[in-house]
Amino acid sequence: MMQLIEFFKLNGYDVHFSTPCVRTENAYPLEKIGVAIQPIAVNDSSFDEYISKLKPSVVLFDRYMMEEQFGWRVQEQCPNAITILDTEDLHSLRKKRKAELNSKPSSKNDELELRELASIYRSDLSLIISKFEVDYLLEKGIPYSQLLYVPFMEDSIKGNKFVKVGDRMHFITIGSFLHDPNVDGIRYLKKSIWPLIRKKIPHVEMHIYGSYLSSKVEQLTNLTEGFIIKGWAEDASHVMSQAKVCLSPLRFGAGLKGKFIDAMKNGTPIVTTSIGAEGMMNGDHWPGYISDDPAEIANKAVKLYLDENIWRQKQNLGIKVIEEEFSKTKFHQILKSKLFELKAQLSQHRKANKVGQILKLNTLRSSKYMSKWIEEKNKN
Secondary structure (H helix, E strand, O other): OOOHHHHHHOOOOOEEEEEEEOOOOOOOHHHHOOOOEEEEOOOOHHHHHHHHOOOOOOOEEEEEEHHHHHHHHHHHEEEEEEEEEEEEOHHHHHHHHHHHHHOOOHHHHHHHHHHHHHHHHHEEEEEEEEEHHHHHHHOOOOOOHHHHOOOOOOOOOOOOOOOOOOHHHEEEOOOOOHHHHHHHHHHHHHHHHHHHHHHHHOOOEEEEEEOOOOOHHHOEEEEEOOOOOOOOOOOHHHHHHHEEEEEOOOOOOOOOOOOHHHHHHHOOOEEHHHHOOOOOOOHOOEEEEEOOOOHHHHHHHHHHHHHHHHHHHHHHHHHHHHHHHHHHHHHHHHHHHHHHHHHHHHHHHHHHHHHHHHHHHHHHHHHHHHHHHHHHHHOO
């Protein structure tokens, strides 16, 4: 989201950030970069007055839940505004994989997928962060014209000075402890992989950082085994730059993993699974190693940790990946061109999206009156 805000600011847009969420102490101070912040509420017609006065030319929804709540209101009050859905990752795919891992398939996952697909159809454009997920959605029947591949958009790191390999120590992973794939990965790492690594490198430590630390996760710390839950990192880049290897064996999930972008930007090679690397790069060009076998993950992690020549080769691959796959300049231009195209042909674009038209009509009728009923109920 921050990268998209930067894109719009650089292209001359006045950016207004509207959210029904309560701000936390860790929230980024958007006001400092010239972004206006407006609290809004679900099932509240005050949003109609706010959005009609604002008259935005582009409305960006942060995931399908926001589009469900506010999309029909935007459609009613600002019919000419381009609506963009930032999917972040496909939630239904992540939930589906979790259910499959736990052998607990559920009809709720099918319902979630339908909700997510409907939101994509209703929006003029959906930003998809992973090439894998673009292909996945095309297989589901979503028209290519409704999708735009926009991954992380990064500055070049060529010529950056990284902490030398000899000055680095230990393994690291980082990520929110509210995110199920992260917590599952930590438990899997501790049970099936870390003991194998410690047998070969007895004094090495595994440092695990993340926000929203719970007591259950904190209890996974074992100082004797060198498995340490560190919790919140004040400076994620700093702790990543001090580590020798980023080790994150994710067993389910979706989208791209920001922790791996941070690792590459700080010159830290990565060992992960096929799910972890999905949509970013294949094995031959991955800045580290990819494996789904716990013993092989451990062996590759040890090899990368101990062999400085291989370590430097993998670090250089990370620099190349950022340059070739996640160029800010490249994707800013792609997004800018797509918006220009939509503005010029919005009516034709919408007419071609028949399913979207049908869903908009039905959603406007059903969601509108349900929301108004809830609003009246809340008044009483």
